[in-house]
Structures are given as C-alpha cells and as structure tokens.
Amino acid sequence: MTNRTWLITGVSSGFGRLLAEQLLERGDRVAGTVRDPAAVEDLKIRYGDRLWTAVLDMTDAPAIQGVVDRAFADLGSIDVVISNAGYGLFGAAEELTGEQVDHQIATNLVGPIHLVRAALPHLRARGGGRILQVSSYGGQATSPGGSLYNASKWGVEGFMEATAKDVAPFGIGVTIVEPGSARTGFRTGSSRLATPLAAYDDSPAKMVRGIRDPSLPSKGDPAKMAAAMIDSVDRHPAPLRIALGSDSYAYVRQALGERLADIEAQRDLAFSTDLPAGG
Template sequence: MTNDQIADTARRWLITGANSGFGAAFVRAALAAGDVVVAGVRRPETMAGLVAEFPGRVTAVRLDVTDPEQCEEAVKSAVAAHGRIDVLVNNAGFGLIGAVEETGEDELRNAMEVMFFGAIRLTRLVLPHLRAQGSGAVVQVSSMGGALAFPGVGAYCAAKGALELASEALAGEVAPLGIKVLIVEPGAFRTEFAGPSLQSATVIEDYQQTVGAVRSGLSGSHGLQPGDPRKAADAVLAALALPEPPLRLALGADAVEAIRGKLAAVAADLDNTSELSLSTAFES
C-alpha cells in the first residue's frame, strides 16, 4: 500500500517500544482504526511479521530513545515516509525495583534517560511538525507510579513523575496551538513490566521489611496482572477521540483506587497543617 492509497483521514503514528506490551497493543489498535504506524524499536527485525501482515501501513525504525541521533532519524523517517506525524506515543520504558539507597546512580540515571529524557527529547523533535500542522497529539505513557510512589519503586516513580509534570506544563503551552497532550497512568497490566524487562537494584537486608515484599510481589505477578493491554490501547484511542480529552487517563481499578488514595492523603495533609501553612507570611 502506498501513501496515495491510504485514506486522508488516517492518522500517522510514531510509537516507541512498539514490539511488546503496551507498545504492541497501541500499534494493533492504530492499525485497526485504519491508521499508519512508524514503530520505533531497538531491534527492527522483531517487527518483521507485523510489517509483512500490514504492507505499507507499518514501518519499523531502529530507535533507542537514549540515542539522540536515532531519535532525530526516527522522526525524519516518519515525516519522510508519510508527510506528517499526527500522534506520538512515548511508551518505551522498564521496571526498576530497589530502595532509594539500594539504587545506584547509574541505575537512576538510566531510568531517567529512558523514561524522562528520551520521551522529552522525542516530544521536542515532533513538536515543530505538530505546530506547523496546527494539530496532533502527544501520548505520554506514564504509570500510576507517576502520580504516587511507594517503597521500592522510587527511581521508577521519579522518572515517570518528572515526565508527568513536564507534560502538564507542555499541555498548557500547546493547547492554543491545536495540540493535545494525554498522560496515561496504567496500573498492573499483563505486559513485560514485571517479567524480563524488570530490573532489580542491589539488595540491602535492612530494607527487606519494606522493599522485599514489593520485589517478590512484582516478579510473582508476571502474567497474572488483571489489566488487558489491548483494552488499554482501545481506551487511549477513545480518550483521544473525545471532544475535550482529559490531561490524565488512569487505567485499571488499581490505578483509580491508588490515585484517589494519594489525592485524599494530600488533601488531608493540607487540612491538618493549614494553620502552619498559612502562618508564614510577613506581618502586614
């Protein structure tokens, strides 16, 4: 299929981490909607079957989001192949378990490079094209861990939280330009997060009581998580189609419950410390 044969209404997607988990589900959902996908993956050969299944509608490009040159080339390739980018999905990421003290600086920096700097780099590269079009969407695949944190996932949540706050600012900046930003906050879904891609920091026994259960629980949940990535992808497409898309989309009952709990805890802290909070102004 050539570009001339692709419907004018078809959107052009650039999706990172497109060969597994949420990424693969996003690719399938976009194709089912009649759209076209440029799939960014570290090993393009892993997309060979899908490329053959959907000739002319899926292009695989080599993309390590920590490599600035590969990011530039991926965006250039997407625009050259299809004339524009309508939806960028920053999905590439991995799980990292460890107490803050257990997590080495290299591990922390790598988490930030992949899940914050890589996503923001691609966002910045795509934005000039979206601004020129006066349309488009940036989908930041965060996590319920981007809205809250608990023992053992400090580095992961720090990276996702940084992405969320930068994206919240971005949403306000680009709204007048016709560009949408959607922050996706999944709970536990049946992806590779708790499987082969899950990384674990060096264990310090003193943290066994707080982090040990998280470490064993996450790895033990692999393949048993309640969330269906295909339904998550469908929900994201449905959210993007709303007349007024939300800034944040929590996915899964666990995410909704945990985020509600975090908001309630923040509200309680504000209420319980209001006298102290309001006591800090200069006397008039």
C-alpha cells in the same frame, strides 16, 4: 472513523505492540520505534508500508531527533505521538547502582522530553495534534521499592502537564495515561531489579524482590487499555489524565486524598509566613 498516522515508541512488546496491532488492523498508519526490527517483522509482512519502523534507543537524544524528523518527512504528517517506551527499575534507593539510576531517568524521563521537543515543531506546523504519554499509577502514587521508577514517572507527568498548558494555543492536546497492572510483560520481562542489601530484608522495600513472579495477579486487560488510549484521541478537549484499571483508580484516588488532607492541615502555617497585608 478517521484514519490517522501515529508515531509510537517501543512497539516491540507490551502496550506499544498492542497499540500498533489495533491501529494497523483498523487501517491506520504507524511509525514505530524498536530496539530489534525482527520483533515486528510479522507486522511488516502483514501490513506492508502502513508500518514504518526505525531502530531507536531512548537514551540517545540526537537519534530521537533524527527519527522523529525522518518519520514526519517520510509519512508526510503524523497526527498522534505516543511516548510509550520505558521500563521499571525496582529496589531501595541505595540498592541501585549509579548506572541503573542514570539509565532509568534517561529512558523514562529525559527520552520522552526529547521526543516531545522533537515532535512539537512538526505538530505546530500542521496546526495541531495529540501527544500521549504512557505513565503509570506510579506517576501519582508511590510504592516501597519504587523510588527511581516513581521519580521517572512523577517527573515525566510534571513535564507533560506543564507542556500541555504551553501548547494548547497551537491546537495540540496532551494526555497522560496511568495504567494499573496488566499482562503486558512489564513486570516479568522488561523490569529490572536491584541487587538486594541485607539491611533491607525487613524493610517494606523488600516487597519488590518478587515482582517478576508470573503468578502475581494483574487486574487490567491490556487490549482494553490500549483501545481506551486510542479512543481518548477522539475526546475534545484532550483529557489531561486517564486512569486505566480499578487498581490504578484506587491507588491514585487514595494518594490524592492523602495529599489533599496533608495540605489542608497546613493552611494556617502557610498563611502565617506571608508578609503583612500592604507590606
């Protein structure tokens, strides 16, 4: 096993914490970003200088650039960048405030864009590397009450997929990770809910109002999912996407099948709008 150095955003909890724990335990180095350094003090005590930390708000673009530059400078080189920090925002579109909309997009979409832009010059200089974007099955399949969360994940997946094509010649691989439900505290801890409007009491969007209920089942084992993300870095070429969890597989497969059926039904219409041959 080759020891590597990883930069991971959001290592205080959830997948970020699990990734950091597994990597440090096997002897790798981790540069992790946090909102509160106290959340990883136990890891600092246990693993010492193999855990480098920095406070970072993913809505602060200049700070992202500064943290990435310092991490590469302090650690000499970083092999893998994992864009993990993010949260869920749920409710019908008009139930959300403008501030909630802006913060969701800034954190889940614009922040990762700046992270990758900051990391790419360093990865090109070292002759390659990997970027992992932690997305969700919500990056390809939509759910009622998830309009802004889906928008952020569909957006970041589009950015990462196109960037993967841009940077492949430099030996940089990009993988989009699409976990299903897992006991990471995503629903019950970091997720935020809109203030309900009575107009949506009979809408499918109402289903998300109970999303923070701890009794709701989660199919995925978060430790296994974190291990699968780590293992993906040893696959060559880098897989563009990996779905984790049977629910993720089912939702994504159904969504893709429906979209394919929709576009195939439009073939004649699409071709009918072309200019005449030779025109």
